[in-house]
Amino acid sequence: MIKTEMDTVATLCQLHTDLSGEDIQKIQEVVQNLQLIADLNQANVFIDCQTREKKHAIVVAEAAPSTAKSVYKNPVVGKFAYETFEPAVFYTFRTGKPLFLNHALSQEGKKVEQSVVPIAGIQNRVIGTLIMEKDISEKLKNQSKLKALTEANETLSELLLGMAENQPFIPEVIEESLFIIDKDLRIQYSNPAAMNLVLEMCSLEFERGKLFTAYFPNLAEICRLPDELVIQEVMIQNKVFQMKKIALVQHENNCGSFIIFRDLTELREKERELTVKTVAIREIHHRVKNNLQTVASLLRLQMRRGIPEESKVHFVESLNRILSIASVYEIILSNSQNQDDVEIVSLIEKIGNMLVFSEDHEGKTIMIDYSGPKLFIKSNLAVSVALVINELIQNCVKHAFAEMPEGQICVVIQEVSSAVRVLVRDNGIGYTPFAKPSLGLEIVKMMIEHDLSGHFAIEGTSEGTVATVEFPLIRGGLIE
Known part of the structure; x- marks a missing residue:
């Protein structure tokens, strides 16, 4: 890149100026540091040399800063500079004196702050000018x-x-x-x-x-x-x-x-009251979570002490429902910004992982994954969503993979128009409706229709089963 720039400098100087070989070499030495100067000063820098006739100047080298926005959109190497537009440059050519912080117009019409210093050759003759330009249009606007x-x-x-x-x-x-x-x-x-x-x-x-x-x-x-x-x-x-x-x-x-x-006395008092209420609500959530975990511990203790085999499945289902509700309060307590909002994907992931990975499923390998946008729901409705998701994933774990060595569950959350849609898919044996719906599906239907004002559907496909839950955003109090 440097060699190309040096060749360009030499070519332009030989074509348009009367500079000697030694003068051109001096210009090339300055060009080697041009990018460093531009970066250090956060400005565009150029080298101009006078043409043979001394009426104009030509830009033989330039560097745009990598540390700031460039003043120029297009390269200007090889373009002529005229005294009418560059008086400071020609002043330096004639007098050999530098000019600093002069207001000027760039070749693209931008207002710039221009500084010009001479480049001296043999016997201190001015062979070129080093020009630095900074965009000051915003500065002038602020001054105005x-x-x-x-x-x-x-x-x-x-x-x-x-x-x-x-x-x-x-x-x-x-x-x-x-x-x-x-x-x-x-x-x-x-x-x-x-x-x-x-x-x-x-x-x-x-x-x-x-x-x-x-x-x-x-x-x-x-x-x-x-x-x-x-x-x-x-x-x-x-x-x-x-x-x-x-x-x-x-x-x-x-x-x-x-x-x-x-x-501001009344306003600050209300803020203080709100802070007190927030602390109180957080304490209530903490106690509810602890109470639910206590009930879960009592159920586990009872199961360890021994229960009839036919009752064990009911104890496990009840335990999972309690832990699903407790998950809502765990997420609320982990959310430091809003004490009453629950993020849906995090909630579903917590419940799904608990159901799939915390127990041995008779030697089966079951995997589960989740996807969807970040959406929040108020805690009172999150409890209903938690119970619904618990029943649907638990239904997959219990029934979808009979006589199968492994299975896959996918939970997809979608935002559709003014509603939230949750799809629970499995690649199991497919759904076969029973004459009498199970307690789990009855809970799902009741929660969705009465608590969430939504609707529920479940159907078998060639690849397994798909359960669809949909409920409105407005009633759910969701926010993005």
Whole structure:
């Protein structure tokens, strides 16, 4: 790449300039460091050399920064530069002096900050110029905005100071307490809400012209801050206020401050109550989970102590239902952001893994996988979903792979229009409806229709069985 650049420099210089071989070699030495210069300064850099006629210059090398956005969309090597558009470059050619931070237009019409330094050859003759350009269009835009903001601030200051001296234009019925104080911190204006604040919080008669800090001594430090805008929460007599201090400036001189008090006491109290409720709800969820696990432990203990063989299957089913509900609360407690939302895929995965991998299935190898978008459901409905999924996966484990050495279960969650669809597929022997539905399928049907306002279908296919559960997003309180 460097060799190609060197060849380009030599070719352009030989075709368009009167530079000697030694001069061209000097230009090539600078080109070797061109990319490093561009990266270091986060700017586009170029080398221009004057043509034989000395009327124009030609770009013989360039480098765009890899550390910042390039000013140019297209390469400019081989293009001519004209004095009309590049006065700084030709100034350096004529005088041998550098120019820094000159505002110019790029060849693509962008506003740039341009610096030019000469490249000296034999006897310090200028043989080229090293040019650095940075895009300043955004900087100029921000400066324009700042200027407009400064003008607006001056206008506001004049209005507010005039309001303190004459008739106020701010409505007297405004709820916030407003003060205008001069640079010596003396009150020049206050609205009725501000006067009431003084009477209520300070138990003193309000007096215009009095020091603001005589009423609010704990705010003296904030009042003396030089910042144009200060926003802080402050305590006044066990009440919480948001205090805004806006500097009033006229002709670049500080003329005082505009102070606004907003009572946040009720808002902060509600936030505190909400925090207490959140902690209480979390504690309730924790206790429910512990109680369910206690019941599960009692069932396991009973099973270990011995139960009739024909009852064992019912104990296992009941145990799995209890643990499925407990899974809902485990996920809620693991979610630090929202104490009442349960992510569906995580819930289904937890239940499925418990049913498939925690027990020996008479020597069968059963695998299960899950897929679907990240969707959340409220905890009260998550309990119903957990029971439904428990029954469907348990049904696959118990009945789908009779006389088969291995089996595969797939659970797919889909978001369809304004509903959630859950598909539970297996590659087993296929579904055969019984004259009397099992308790598990009755639970599924009841939960879906009554709790989730959805519908349920199960059918056999050439590849096994597919159970489909669908329920609306709105009733489920789902969020993305």
